[in-house]
Amino acid sequence: MIKRLIDLFISIVALILLSPLFLIVSIILKFSGEGEVFYLQERLGFQNKKFNIIKFATMLKNSPNIGTGSLTLRRDPRVLPFGKFLRKSKINELPQIFNVLIGNMSIVGPRPQMQVDFDKFPIDIRNDIYKSQPGITGIGSIIFRDEEKWISNHDGDKHIFYKEKIAPYKSQVEVWYFHNKSTFVDFKLMILTAWVIIFPSSNIVEKVFRSLPKIPGYLKT
Numbered sequence: 092m093i094k095r096l097i098d099l100f101i102s103i104v105a106l107i108l109l110s111p112l113f114l115i116v117s118i119i120l121k122f123s124g125e126g127e128v129f130y131l132q133e134r135l136g137f138q139n140k141k142f143n144i145i146k147f148a149t150m151l152k153n154s155p156n157i158g159t160g161s162l163t164l165r166r167d168p169r170v171l172p173f174g175k176f177l178r179k180s181k182i183n184e185l186p187q188i189f190n191v192l193i194g195n196m197s198i199v200g201p202r203p204q205m206q207v208d209f210d211k212f213p214i215d216i217r218n219d220i221y222k223s224q225p226g227i228t229g230i231g232s233i234i235f236r237d238e239e240k241w242i243s244n245h246d247g248d249k250h251i252f253y254k255e256k257i258a259p260y261k262s263q264v265e266v267w268y269f270h271n272k273s274t275f276v277d278f279k280l281m282i283l284t285a286w287v288i289i290f291p292s293s294n295i296v297e298k299v300f301r302s303l304p305k306i307p308g309y310l311k312t
Contacts, residue, residue: 149174200226
């Protein structure tokens with residue numbers, strides 16, 4: 092109940108403060124690219140129930156059926172020009188505030204996955220990840236902020252690399268959150284989110300959460 096009240100308070104305040112930015116971005120998107128402002132995509136949420144996540148449109152409409160599908164690469168040709176800025180600045184994620192107001196997301200929690208990517212997680216821990224409400228940000232969002240870079244730098248099959256290298260560790264850190272979640276941890280994760288946006292090369296998360304599963308060496312290059 093406390094977490095829900097905090098979510099509502101933060102999302103209402105954020106929506107009021109960010110409304111001018113929402114208006115500007117919406118106008119630019121409406122008159123550029125394919126004319127789409129918002130992008131809805133089915134994701135897995137609390138207790139593995141499906142819902143539609145809301146983002147600003149940054150890619151071609153048919154992107155899931157083009158190229159690498161659910162995986163996005165650096166300099167991905169499916170990303171529209173203005174979309175590159177929105178993705179880099181994380182502004183494209185802000186409409187998820189509406190998901191928080193609706194109640195199918197929280198400010199902090201495990202990142203909601205598409206079914207195709209969730210199925211790449213180890214079977215034994217799939218049931219644990221979404222015992223927590225998925226969030227706009229969280230430990231997974233912070234650590235995997237450079238996921239596009241890691242996938243792009245891999246020379247082999249991108250989907251196999253995701254399944255065998257990225258998904259196992261991603262699922263470990265999300266389960267770590269489930270076992271360590273608290274209001275204080277959520278507060279620190281919100282602060283860290285702002286920190287890594289300003290200082291994207293920072294490894295401060297490992298210093299703040301020393302019990303976090305160690306980041307594999309192949310994800311640090």
